Amino acid sequence: MPKEKIAIISLLKPVDDIRSYHKLAKSIAKSCPLPIHLIGYPSKAQHSSSDTIIFHPSKNYSRLSLPRFIQPWVVFKKLLKLRPKLVIINSPELLPVTIVCQIIFGTKTVYDIQENYYRNLWHQQIYPPVVKHLFAWGIRLIETASAPFISHFILAEKCYANELPFLRNRYTVLExxxxxxxTTPIIREGKTKETRLLFSGTISENTGVKTAIELVKILNQPHLHLEVIGHCSNRTLYEELLQIDHQWLSLNISLTPLPYREIQAAISRADVGVVSYRTNPSNVHCMPTKVYEYAANGLAMLYETGSYWSPFIQAEGKGLALDFNKPEREMTLAFLTEVKQQPATPSAQALWVFEESKLMNVIKQLLN
Structure with a gap:
């Protein structure tokens, strides 16, 4: 009898994606004896497969290229060879593929919903209006038609439970x-004159990278330094940012995802994180991952007044609420000076360990 397996698959995220590999796969591997196969985009980091976790990086392809659109067929052929007992996917394009596998050899499918794709496409200015509306309706049609075949849904945001009509109480929220x-977060005691601000994660206009840069311009202090680090999938924005030349700005951005250890290193050396999202109907009730990352490392934050993440920061971290369209300069500078004098106070409530037990309950139920 073939050995039972688990497969975790993505199309556009790297094979060592922080959620798929570092959170889901590693958590499952702690108590589940089945080998876990990770299929995804090639990573910049080097990883060696083990008996427990096996990596299957795809060939390089761009977001809107022909190889990307035939990748579901490549994944399908891989699944026919692996014949996993359980498949976890986070790309709607893979739903038809896993349904066919379910019919052929009875695999169970978990759909890890990390975005409300319908709302994202509808409200964000990524594609022309007609194109984005067609894409949005197409993805919603695929999700709705596939829903009866899905064994369980994992939701990265609490709000998706109310936004997605096809779940039917078969879901678990894993934030x-x-x-x-x-390592223990750095004790930030103001020993250096420089105050290090950080903007990390997804680099786009919607996540507020230009707003963060503009804020430091407004503050206009020689001791301030802003580091921007992360994945910028938009080539036009990527090239625009690289043209900015300021002594107080350092860029570590890439058209492909960066290894997570580089993000962790940037957080550990920062004094303050900037959370300057542009809110719209697609993200107004979503929690930026960086809020949890900054809070877990005891990093103070500058964030938008009245944002969804304000209560969490007020309860679990320290920060200053701003109107990024018209920031109060003197108050902000006073806050940055104060932060330099205080030790880091990490938040335990920001840690993945609280989600890990919920994940394992789902996996055990599906494998039994």
Missing amino acids: NKALKPD
Whole structure:
């Protein structure tokens, strides 16, 4: 009898994606004896497969290329060879593929919903209006038609439970909380004159990278330094950012996802994190992953007044609420000076360990 397996698959996220690999796969591997096969986009980091976790990086392809659109067929052929007992996917394009596998050899499918794709496409200015509306309706049609075949849904945001009509109470919320820091967060005692601000994660206009840069311009202090680090999938924005030349700005951005250890290192050396999202109907009730990451490392935050994440920061971290369209300069500078004098106070409630037990309950139920 073939050995039972688990497969975790993505199309656009790297094979060592922080959620798929560092959170889901590693958590499952702690108590589940089945080998876990990770299928995804190639990573910049080097990983060696083990008896427990096996990596299957795809070939390089761009977001809107022909190889990307035939990748579900490539994944299908891989699944026919692996014949996993359980498949976890986070790309709607893979839903038809896993349904066919379910019919052929009875695999169970878990759909890890990390975005409300319908709302994202509808409200964000990524594609022309007609195109984005067609894409949005197409993805919603695929999700709705596939829903009866899905064994369980994992939701990265609480709000998806109310936004997605096809769930029918077959879901578990696993928020994108932070991994426990590898090292004790730095004690930030103001020994250097420089105050290090950080903007990390997804680099786009919607996540507020331009707003963060503009804020430091407004503050206009020689001791301030802003580090921008993360994945920028928009080539036009990527090239625009690289043209910015300021002594107080350092960029570590890439058209492909960066290894997570580079993000962790940036957080550990920062004094303050900038959370400057542009809110719209697609993200107004979503919690930025960076809020959990900053709080878990005891990093103070500058964030938008009245944002969904305000209560969490007020309860579990420290920060200053701003109107990024018209920030109060003197108050902000006073806050940054104060932060330099205080030790880091990490938040335990921001850690992934609280989600891990919920994940394992789902996996045990599906495998039994």
